[in-house]
Amino acid sequence: MLLNNKKCHGISTLALVAGLGFSGTTQAFNVYEDGETYFDLYGRIHLTLNNDDGNDYISEEGSRLGFKAGHRINPKLEGFIRAEFRFTANDRDEARPNVIDDIRNTYVGLRFEDVGAVKVGNFDSIYYQNISKVINVRNTVDWRALAKGGARARGNSISFESQSFDGFSLGVAGKLDPEDEDAGEEETLNLMGYVAYETGPVRFAAGYDEAEGDDDALLGASVTYKISPQLSVGALFEEQGDIRHYGIAPVFSYSEGKIYGNVSYMENSDMNLSDVQYVAGGSYRLSDPMFVYLEYASSTDREINAIDKDWWALGVRYDF
Template sequence: MKKLLLAAAVSTLSLSAAQAAPTLYGKVNVSVDQFDNKSFGTENVTEVNSNASRIGVKGEEKISDKLSAVYLAEWEISVDGDEDDSQTFKKRNIFGGLKWADIGTLKVGNYDSYFKSAAASKNDIFNDHAFDITSMMYGEERLKNVIGFETDPKLLAGIGFNLMLQQGEENKKDGDNGIGDAISSSITYENKDLGLAVALGADFDVKGKYSASTFGSTKQATDAFRLAGSYDLGKVGVAGLGLNALYQTAEATSDEGKAANLEEDAWVINAAYKIAETPVTVKAQYQSADTSEKGQKDKTVDQYGLGVDYTLNKQAKLYGLVAQQKRDWTTTKTPEKKQTVFGVGLELNF
């Protein structure tokens, strides 16, 4: 019996040694925010916010010299405790797939559209906060039931091609029930020696929200194009300064009522400056989203803000921000044209 147990233990250790250990990772991003005219109402409130804090596990298992299996499972966590127990963990990116060395990766699951990821974190200094671009413009979607393939940028000298097919799975005679009912794609290029990164994203029939619209949070099937870019001016002698910009245009493809005539133009521009020989980075951003229906102006949302980061180490930073959103319409329920936030926070990556 002892020999049998010993053999089982040795076998288990051998199996564990042969498999790569998964990596636990995450981010805690907690802030204290003062909102004036919360949600464009007349309420002023101080909040502790979790800001898309998350925890996940990822890994890669080698199958052969050129082929590996990859996986990732990530959940949003409620650091501030506002969610009830059943909502403490919310699904984020979850997928499994195969990776061919120096060629590309095939993924199947639920994860960020390639249109969304065309905008890097540099293109939105309020990323994950209440005032990030998700609150203003189309395209910040995480898509379910997808098959995606992304090439390794090293394959084509820094150029990457990404294609995602979404299956509607509605099982209706005239509905979305085939392969690639919606498509999200992007072409990316990064050259660190030049300090340049650019991306072109495209959605076809992907359902997304138009926040600056009469339709509000109602998702509409949409064709859209997004162009994003970043440039490090340190490469031309302006050390510490980076410029980032994004422009996109979107048009609803739905044939349901007014949505068939819904269009959006949106853009973002920002700058970040790291003060020499200090842990301080100063940021500024302006963004706008404008919608129209049947060629007539619908609604416009503008936002501008400032941010300051104080780096503690590679994993942690303190930050402060002030931002204001302004809109060009009012209603009885939400009479204010603007809302403002002042916040301080801690971001810790592990």
């Protein structure tokens, strides 16, 4: 989708954000738009009071400032950029000397009308965005997957993701890690990809991650089903060598927020081990940009890429 010629003076439309491939629920304030060029600012403050197995502390959860910009090069081609800076919002001493503690979602790209988009830089794994993310419904407490957003991603990456063609779409990506002679590491290129099909309220996706550096490649499949305007469910299957992972995550939306959770079952057939992790939570929206939530996570004492603790979190998040 390319920019229209209508001048905009408020919050950027969700369609604009989605059309450029920006993920997440972050809002954006439109600073400038003239029909060919736009510039948006966005940000978030996200703080949480945690009880992690009896240990109480306050944490910040990805507080950020960022911008998005784009320019129509010709009627069928658009260039876009994004940069996002994460900072320590909960403690002045922790923020010293480097207030900016992470750089995320920072890339440049081209969108070809009716074809798709290419981008280069720092962004979440396309495997995560299309496969494992379907059960990532929490805000703070831990969750698990065989590949989360930063796995073989978030830097030195390039991707192509197609438009939808009669419900079908696909994506491929690669991450290039240069040679590190001091560490004795050779140059590596990790490849991943996915295919997806969406029809009505249902979306299916299957993904592959070469998992460079591991003994086995990662395979995954996901499905999301919007049962009603209030209720949706995501389900996940992953396999990597002897490890299999099954997950399901329902989300119920009510007038002022959401009630959500997930159940994750993981097994290692070689070691004859398995466990289950549970996540549950609920949110209440105080206003369009601001909500509060309460969450809980627990797992068994057999740890297979899991947490072994009871974790409560009470949080507040404000997006602009």
